[in-house]
Amino acid sequence: MGLSVTILGSNSALPTSERNPTAQVLRASGRFFLIDCGEGTQLQLRRNRVHFGRIHHIFISHLHGDHVFGLPGLISSLALLGRTADLHVYAMADLEKLLNPWLDYFCKNMPFVVVFHAVEPDVSKVIYEDELLEVVTIPLEHRIPTVGFLFREKPKERKINKGKCDFYQIPLRWLPRLKKGEDFNEDGRFISNEELTLPPPPAKSYAFCSDTRYSEKIVSLLQNVDLLYHESTFLTDQEELAAKTFHSTARQAASIAHQANVGKLLLGHFSSRYRDLEPFLEEARAVFDNAWIATEGSTFEI
Template sequence: MGFSVTVLGSNSALPTSERNPTAQVLEASGRFFLIDCGEGTQMQLRRNRVHFGRINHIFISHLHGDHVFGLPGLISTFGLLGRTKDLHIYAISDLEKLLTPLIDYFNRDLPFKVVYHPFIAERDELIYQDNLLEIKTIPLKHRVPTVGFLFREKCKLRKINKQACDFYDVPVKWLHRIKEGEDFVSENGTVIENMKLTLNPPPSVSYAFCTDTRVHDGLIRAVEGVDMLYHEATFLKDQTELAVRTFHSTAEQAARVANEANVGKLLLGHFSSRYRDLTPFLDEARDIFPNSFLAREGDSFDV
């Protein structure tokens, strides 16, 4: 299963000539999930050649403009392109109250249905699942109700050991049951243990998106062991007091979260517009967590 993240926007409240407000696309086995939708997102989708029609699920972390102002325009564009498939939006309930009047005024004949999936930001919830993937919220600490999102593959089926199955004359009709973990029972009643007939499946992968938050213990527990963590780094450590006051984090703090949670890879983003050169963010993080990277517009990362 392919599992990768493309950065569409990496800046915080104010866009710059080089960086856009927050947005990412997660591709999982040919499906595309949009995470946040700051202003300019649809232009970034164009630049990164993400087909609009493949986006059916949008996840909004919180209702600050740099994470949601691009959504009305994107919905309007979907309508102009003749979209007919339902669009699913996951956010706190206030988003529906805000978006509905805009859609009713500007897109009265919208040819598709916008389906809202409200969640409560103060608790973790399973908000989406299919046969391959599940998505949960992570409560964060910001000035307004805010969540992160944990994308995790479900446990995969075991792999058939063809040589062993041939040796024990396992019929084809049994193979799917064996992949699901069943022991094989032959016609004469002999039981062959599943472990003798299968190989371990490929490991499931996970990605956590956490932005606009102070560091807290619940966050560290929630992202424990994920393969890749996107964590906001709005400021450098010399502005730690400002980060605390504004309910944000520094690059150093993000690296400490990654280190304590034993994650595989750290992506830094949500940079303040006061910084033009982002190299100090990477240096600050790598002093603590070497496998750190900057989330820049257009960059893609395999989870």
């Protein structure tokens, strides 16, 4: 199946002429999941050729404006485009209270329903699941209730070893059972599953952690994740300010990646005070080699 992430916005509270507030699109087997929806997300979706109608699930990490101000406009545009399919929004319960009056005023008689799913900020739990993928919350430490999201594929079925199955003349009706890991056992013949199948491709995973101050509590939830996005609002010389404002530095993000043994680290949510982002990369790679900058329009394959 494979996963890929496209960065729509990488900045923190204030947008710049080159960087937008936080938003990302995760592609999974032809489906699109929107993660946060800062101001300007609609334009970024257009620029990156993501069809609005293919987004059915939106995950909001917390209710600071740079992560949610783009949502009312996006919903309005979806109504103007004639959308009829339900739109599912996963966020803190207060978002429904905030959005409903706005929708009642600006979007009366919408042709679709916005379905709100309240997220609990203090526990890690599955909030979305289908036949291929599940989404688990990651409690984060910020000034207001905040969660990250862990997207992970479900274990895949084993692959049929056609040569072996032909050699042993395995009936076709057995193939679905072999894919699920069963041993062949029929008419007095027993053949182990490992003899007739090949290992499945490994399940992939992506973790999104923004906004949060440095906290090793999340390391266990991030173990061996293929790709981790972790906020890095500041450089180390502003570590005291980062702690005060419940944010992280690039070095701290790299430390989390190193402790969790992740495959690759994306740095984002940069303070507007920084025009040159190269120091973030240098600082992170001193701790964790496979670190990258999450710039607008970049796509990272998993």
